[in-house]
Amino acid sequence: MLRFSWPQPSQALVAPVVSACLWAAAAASLVFWFLQMPMPQASHAVTVPVVAGASSLATGNPIARALGQPSDRPASAAAPTSSPFKLIGVIASASGQGSALIATDGQPPKAYRVGQMVQDGVTLESLTARQAVLKSANAQWQLELPAVDKP
Numbered sequence: 001m002l003r004f005s006w007p008q009p010s011q012a013l014v015a016p017v018v019s020a021c022l023w024a025a026a027a028a029s030l031v032f033w034f035l036q037m038p039m040p041q042a043s044h045a046v047t048v049p050v051v052a053g054a055s056s057l058a059t060g061n062p063i064a065r066a067l068g069q070p071s072d073r074p075a076s077a078a079a080p081t082s083s084p085f086k087l088i089g090v091i092a093s094a095s096g097q098g099s100a101l102i103a104t105d106g107q108p109p110k111a112y113r114v115g116q117m118v119q120d121g122v123t124l125e126s127l128t129a130r131q132a133v134l135k136s137a138n139a140q141w142q143l144e145l146p147a148v149d150k151p
Helices: 011-036 062-066
Strands: 085-092 098-105 110-113 117-119 121-125 132-136 140-144
Touching: 085 121, 085 132, 085 140, 098 117, 098 121, 098 132
Parallel strands: none
Antiparallel strands: 085 098, 098 110, 117 121, 121 132, 132 140
């Protein structure tokens, strides 16, 4: 009958094997964490015009100021329009995705993403650099940012 026995490990064999296992674990850890890093996505910045001389310490909605709403006039003092919606600011990419700051029925503005409901049955359909399109089952509104006076 044939007998097989494992060779007895020696100090000359154990050290290189343990060292190789530790280096393999370190390399696997580096590869894992490298694959977990977020990849940058292509995005296009949209510039928002700001009124010259507007104070950054003025009261009001900080989001409206960040999106280009002049801080010297409150959002509630808007000119009356036939639409219950008022576009305050837009952050849009070239693909039409992004967010819009919209005031509804004289209320303070809120940020909405493309595809999100603004009111019951009214959805933010698309965005451009200065426009937002709202759509419901029987109506469509095209909102534009107010013109900014250049100094």
